[in-house]
Amino acid sequence: MGQWIQKASMPTPRHDLQAITVGNQIYAISGGGDLTSDVVEIYDVETDTWSQGPPIPTKRGWFGAVLLEKKIYTIAGKTIRSEDEKARTGDPANYDIRDSVEVLDLTSQTWMSLQPITAPRAGLAATLCKGKIYAIGGNAMNNEIRTGGPHLDTVEIYDPQRDQWSPGVPIPTPLQGPALATIDDRIYITAGIGGTERKPNSDTYVFDPDVGKWEQLAPIPTPRCDPGSLVVDRKIYTFGGWGNGGYYDNVEIYDIDADRWTSDASLPEKKAWMATALVQKRIFVMGGAYRLADDSGYKWIDDLHELVT
Numbered sequence: 001m002g003q004w005i006q007k008a009s010m011p012t013p014r015h016d017l018q019a020i021t022v023g024n025q026i027y028a029i030s031g032g033g034d035l036t037s038d039v040v041e042i043y044d045v046e047t048d049t050w051s052q053g054p055p056i057p058t059k060r061g062w063f064g065a066v067l068l069e070k071k072i073y074t075i076a077g078k079t080i081r082s083e084d085e086k087a088r089t090g091d092p093a094n095y096d097i098r099d100s101v102e103v104l105d106l107t108s109q110t111w112m113s114l115q116p117i118t119a120p121r122a123g124l125a126a127t128l129c130k131g132k133i134y135a136i137g138g139n140a141m142n143n144e145i146r147t148g149g150p151h152l153d154t155v156e157i158y159d160p161q162r163d164q165w166s167p168g169v170p171i172p173t174p175l176q177g178p179a180l181a182t183i184d185d186r187i188y189i190t191a192g193i194g195g196t197e198r199k200p201n202s203d204t205y206v207f208d209p210d211v212g213k214w215e216q217l218a219p220i221p222t223p224r225c226d227p228g229s230l231v232v233d234r235k236i237y238t239f240g241g242w243g244n245g246g247y248y249d250n251v252e253i254y255d256i257d258a259d260r261w262t263s264d265a266s267l268p269e270k271k272a273w274m275a276t277a278l279v280q281k282r283i284f285v286m287g288g289a290y291r292l293a294d295d296s297g298y299k300w301i302d303d304l305h306e307l308v309t
Contacts, residue, residue, distance in 0.1 A: 001263045002268045002309035005163060007284070008048045012039045013302035015289035016061030019275035020072050023104060025309035027072060028286060029104075031061045036079045040104075043304065044287075045279045057111050058100050062177075062264055062273075064126025064135050068160060072104040073114075075135050077160075078122035097122055101158070115163045117156055123176030123226075124152075129187055130209060133158040135167065136189060139176040141234040151176050151194035172214050173203055173300055179229035183256055185209065188217075190254065190282050193225035193243075200225050200243035204254065218259045221252055226287055228276040237264070241270040247290045251307075268305055283307040 010028060017031025026043040030036065040053035056074065056192065063077025079096040086092055099120040103112050113215040117135055126136030135156045153175070155168030171189060176194030178201070191206040200223035205214045220238065227241030227248075247270035253262050267285065274288030286304040291297075 002283075002307045004265060004268050004305045005308050006268070007304045007306055008043070008050060009302040009304055010043075010286055011041055011050050011052075011302070012037060013300040014039075014061075014287050015273035015298070015300055016063075016077075017287050018063060018065035018074070018255055019274045019284075019286060020065055020067050020068065021276040021277045021279050022065050022072075024279060026284060026286075027104075027281065028237060028275060029065060029072070029074060030056050030063070030077075031058060031273075031275075031287065032059070032080065033289075033298070034080070035082055036061050043284075045282065045284075053110050054104065054111060056104075057102055057113070058098060060098055060100075062124075063098070063124040064124050066126050066128045066133055068128055068131075068133065070106045071156075072106065073126075074102050074104075075126050075131060075133070076100070076124055076138065088225075095122070095141060098169065104167050113156075115165060117158075118165050118167075119152075119154065119156075125178050125180035126190070127180045127182045127187055129182045130185055131160070133160070134180075134187060136168075136180060136187075137171060137175040137178055137192065137194070151198070161189070169207065169212055169214065171207075172205060172216070175199060175201055177226035177241075179227050179238050180237065181229060181231045183234055183236075188221045188254070188256065190236070191224045191227050191229075191238060191241060199223070206256075218254070220254070220262060221261050222248060222250060224248055226272040228274040228278045228288070230283065232278060232280050232281060232283065237276075237283065239276060240267050240271050240274060240288065242290075247271055264309075267306065269301075270304070271301060274301070283309075 121138035224241035
């Protein structure tokens with residue numbers, strides 16, 4: 001079992017963010033608390049310090065993000081609307097659901113817009129496979145957030161050479177908030193919430209783009225939505241999340257070669273909607289949130305922890 005070590009906290013507490021590893025740095029992008037933030041904060045693993053990056057043009061949470069050729073792609077998501085904005089526009093909707101795609105050029109440290117995704121969505125997951133970006137699942141929302149709105153089984157594939165989206169093979173179960181990973185040019189998806197019963201999901205699937213078919217694998221032991229996840233040595237780590245048991249701190253690991261799940265040291269606290277990053281086989285988990293015990297709101301988290309094995 002590993003041990004969690006606390007590192008320098010994020011300057012801005014937030015959930016629904018994304019984290020991207022660039023060399024020895026981690027870019028913690030957008031997300032927020034009561035309102036969505038445009039903040040980009042950069043963590044230096046060697047010095048255990050944070051610095052400010054260029055703010056994202058469109059504030060977004062619950063979005064997808066990938067790194068490709070020195071560019072960070074941010075895809076779709078939601079923006080929480082303030083009460084002032086609702087009053088000013090006369091629109092009572094709690095969220096703006098995004099279809100925009102914005103890219104941070106790491107060389108120039110500037111943002112640019114690309115072709116939007118075909119359908120606005122939040123709660124999707126994104127991964128890179130064979131030079132293309134796969135945006136999978138999500139929620140059309142309908143002004144609700146966690147379980148409201150239709151869950152999506154759609155897969156959209158972005159070709160960066162053509163700046164163009166095309167449809168992919170739908171996932172077997174419509175899902176929002178799943179864990180997603182690519183290993184050996186195959187895409188793995190697990191957890192999330194969805195299906196006809198709109199309950200936390202335990203199904204695990206793998207997709208081979210050369211075959212064009214989803215295959216079912218061993219289910220995750222704890223059905224959960226919105227866990228953190230990353231890949232280490234051909235294993236998929238899932239952290240926390242939420243489900244029928246409330247919020248979780250357990251860590252479950254899928255071995256793709258054995259088609260088997262095992263466990264590791266639990267998170268320091270129970271939470272969901274966190275971001276994860278891997279820097280030279282060092283595992284980092286940051287941010288997230290959980291519902292307060294008195295049901296009065298959420299705790300937005302600024303903690304950064306490293307799992308030392």
